Amino acid sequence: MSVYVALLHYPVYNRNGHVVCSAITNLDVHDIARAARTYGVSGFYVVTPLEEQRLLLDRLLRHWREGYGARSNPDRKAALELVTVVASLPEALALITGEVGTELELWGTAATATRPTLTYSEARDRLHHGRPTVILFGTGWGLCRDVLGLATYLLPPIRGATSYNHLSVRGAAAVILDRLLGQNG
Amino acid sequence: MSVYVALLHYPVYNRNGHVVCSAITNLDVHDIARAARTYGVSGFYVVTPLEEQRLLLDRLLRHWREGYGARSNPDRKAALELVTVVASLPEALALITGEVGTELELWGTAATATRPTLTYSEARDRLHHGRPTVILFGTGWGLCRDVLGLATYLLPPIRGATSYNHLSVRGAAAVILDRLLGQNG
Numbered sequence: 001m002s003v004y005v006a007l008l009h010y011p012v013y014n015r016n017g018h019v020v021c022s023a024i025t026n027l028d029v030h031d032i033a034r035a036a037r038t039y040g041v042s043g044f045y046v047v048t049p050l051e052e053q054r055l056l057l058d059r060l061l062r063h064w065r066e067g068y069g070a071r072s073n074p075d076r077k078a079a080l081e082l083v084t085v086v087a088s089l090p091e092a093l094a095l096i097t098g099e100v101g102t103e104l105e106l107w108g109t110a111a112t113a114t115r116p117t118l119t120y121s122e123a124r125d126r127l128h129h130g131r132p133t134v135i136l137f138g139t140g141w142g143l144c145r146d147v148l149g150l151a152t153y154l155l156p157p158i159r160g161a162t163s164y165n166h167l168s169v170r171g172a173a174a175v176i177l178d179r180l181l182g183q184n185g
Numbered sequence: 186m187s188v189y190v191a192l193l194h195y196p197v198y199n200r201n202g203h204v205v206c207s208a209i210t211n212l213d214v215h216d217i218a219r220a221a222r223t224y225g226v227s228g229f230y231v232v233t234p235l236e237e238q239r240l241l242l243d244r245l246l247r248h249w250r251e252g253y254g255a256r257s258n259p260d261r262k263a264a265l266e267l268v269t270v271v272a273s274l275p276e277a278l279a280l281i282t283g284e285v286g287t288e289l290e291l292w293g294t295a296a297t298a299t300r301p302t303l304t305y306s307e308a309r310d311r312l313h314h315g316r317p318t319v320i321l322f323g324t325g326w327g328l329c330r331d332v333l334g335l336a337t338y339l340l341p342p343i344r345g346a347t348s349y350n351h352l353s354v355r356g357a358a359a360v361i362l363d364r365l366l367g368q369n370g
Binding site: 035075076119158162165170171174177182 | 200212215216219220222223224225258260261263264304305343346349351352353355356359360362363364366368369
């Protein structure tokens with residue numbers, strides 16, 4: 001079983017439903033890397049077309065992977081070693097395909113389902129028996145319809161006891177990885 | 186069923202195992218409030234003995250609950266309305282007891298279990314049939330032993346596919362609320 005995570009900063013919606021490029025949030029990268037490491041994810045791709053943002057994030061990652069951060073906090077190093085910064089989703093998919101040497105399956109996530117979804121139980125089974133899978137997360141107000149259209153399956157929106165569904169992408173990613181890969185105690 | 190969450194900034198451990206007071210992290214408050222709102226939690230208490238930090242957080246909360254933030258982002262308002270800032274855990278418990286009018290049960294969370302824990306399935310059942318419950322989360326390197334000693338039960342540490350257990354407290358809180366109160370799709 002191999003699972004990858006991609007966090008897209010473009011193309012995503014803003015609160016008005018326009019397609020935008022969102023800024024990288026440092027804590028998204030740290031939190032999702034920590035969750036990815038916890039749940040045995042093989043790689044975490046941070047996607048933004050903005051070169052300056054990629055350079056900045058690469059500099060931050062060097063601090064934690066090679067610099068003082070690596071010595072002061074080896075657990076954070078272990079998490080952030082999973083991160084690769086790329087300009088586009090196709091670039092991420094090409095790198096992952098090169099690594100696994102086989103066709104990938106893409107799964108989309110959204111706060112509102114726009115078409116039928118796998119159940120989490122079906123998704124867990126599929127991870128064990130299916131192809132290497134890339135789970136796509138969107139920042140801002142969520143992944144653009146065109147990107148969701150690339151996904152073979154959507155995962156169900158996270159529902160709690162209420163109709164409120166405004167988890168942070170960091171929180172939603174942790175919950176989704178737990179539902180797919182967590183070991184219940 | 187009524188569930189409350191308390192996020193303690195004191196007494197918690199630092200990475201060297203010393204008891205410290207950690208600083209409030211703005212995104213902890215936002216993310217845990219959003220998760221609390223999603224999962225139908227009745228109240229979220231942010232606990233710090235540092236008066237300046239409480240005043241600062243109260244000012245930020247006013248922005249989102251009454252100021253420009255409330256108009257520009259009503260969903261965030263709905264989440265942050267759950268937050269109460271207090272100086273100590275006893276103060277939080279007194280306020281909750283006043284609200285529910287009955288004895289409370291405290292549950293502790295930790296990245297490493299120091300004594301037997303409920304399973305998540307037992308915990309779900311207990312929430313439906315038991316007393317109003319306050320789930321305690323610690324910032325920094327986790328809740329001090331004395332605080333965990335106040336809890337009737339501990340919840341199991343979150344386990345993924347690996348032995349790595351360094352989720353952020355924001356991420357752990359989202360996952361734990363999902364395990365206790367989530368509706369699986």
